[in-house]
Amino acid sequence: MEAENIKPWLFRVQPYEGESLSHFLGRFRRANDLTPTGLGKATGLGGAIARWEKFRLNPPPSQQHLEALAKVVGVDAEKLEQMLPPPGMGMKMEPIRLCAVCYIESPCHKIDWQFKVTQGCDRHKLSLLSECPNCGARFKVPALWMDAWCQRCFTPFVDMAKCQKHY
Structure with missing residues (x-):
């Protein structure tokens, strides 16, 4: 078509x-x-x-x-x-990473979180999450994020923010 x-x-x-x-x-x-x-x-x-x-x-x-x-x-x-990495910027295809505090402010996966050089959230000075702190399930690819929660235990991303550590 x-x-x-x-x-x-x-x-x-x-x-x-x-x-x-x-x-x-x-x-x-x-x-x-x-x-x-x-x-x-x-x-x-x-x-x-x-x-x-x-x-x-x-x-x-x-x-x-x-x-x-x-x-x-x-x-x-x-x-x-x-929405793509700049030329020459290395990417991590997995694990998928998340700053739950950023997600609360703007409900989307940020491309910066997947850069190999990214150690944490520069905006909030927090470590990035790569799995649900409640059940340990790794995050699915962002294209599948529909409801802003863990796809295994349904813990909302909002509740995950308290589990991020300062760096």
């Missing part, structure tokens, strides 16, 4: 400041009841969407890829590029 054929029917999702592409793609897909495959077909990017949601950015999205995605999601390609 051509992107232009479905474009008028898509709900727009505004990106948050510092949001990771994984989280944004998940929010966009849920708002429009799309699977990664469905969004891949609409954009002409195929399986790239599913890879990007898992931080598998090798090779990184090209300008052409970002422009194709931008046409469908209604977000400027430059803004999409800001």
Whole structure:
């Protein structure tokens, strides 16, 4: 299906400041009841969407890829590029990390949390969480974060903030 054929029917999702592409793609897909495959077909990017949601950015999205995605999601390609690590910046694909205090302030996964050089939350001077402090489950990829809670025990991210340690 051509992107232009479905474009008028898509709900727009505004990106948050510092949001990771994984989280944004998940929010966009849920708002429009799309699977990664469905969004891949609409954009002409195929399986790239599913890879990007898992931080598998090798090779990184090209300008052409970002422009194709931008046409469908209604977000400027430059803004999409800001949701990716800067060129040369190493990424941790796992574990997925979270600053619960940041999430309370702005409910999104921040791309900065996955940088290899990131040791903690620079804004709050707190360690990042990589698993639920209640049950020990590792966090799912941000594209799957729907309800801001642990997907195993349902502990809200808000309640996890008290478990973060200062550094």
